[in-house]
Amino acid sequence: xxxxxxxxxxxxxxxxxxxxxxxxxxxxxxxxxxxxxxxxxxxxxxxxxxxxxxxxxxxxxxxxxxxxxxxxxxxxxxxxxxxxxxxxxxxxxxxx
Numbered sequence: 001x002x003x004x005x006x007x008x009x010x011x012x013x014x015x016x017x018x019x020x021x022x023x024x025x026x027x028x029x030x031x032x033x034x035x036x037x038x039x040x041x042x043x044x045x046x047x048x049x050x051x052x053x054x055x056x057x058x059x060x061x062x063x064x065x066x067x068x069x070x071x072x073x074x075x076x077x078x079x080x081x082x083x084x085x086x087x088x089x090x091x092x093x094x095x096x
Contacts, residue, residue: 043059
């Protein structure tokens with residue numbers, strides 16, 4: 001029981017954000033809704049009421065990364081179609 005009391009403030013907010021991501025990802029595919037990122041404010045406010053502001057900031061940062069990865073349209077990619085272009089990509093990173 002003591003282990004759960006220590007882990008609950010960390011595990012519960014992550015599970016809330018994962019559940020919110022799952023629901024929003026479903027609505028993105030099923031309804032083709034846009035701007036679902038704003039619904040991440042609800043779990044962040046809920047975690048702030050439960051556990052305080054430090055954990056709500058961690059949840060807000062996690063939600064931002066999850067929203068950027070799952071809910072926003074991708075306009076750029078890291079895929080390089082021509083393998084010869086890897087030399088150009090790697091040489092542009094070398095400091096001179």
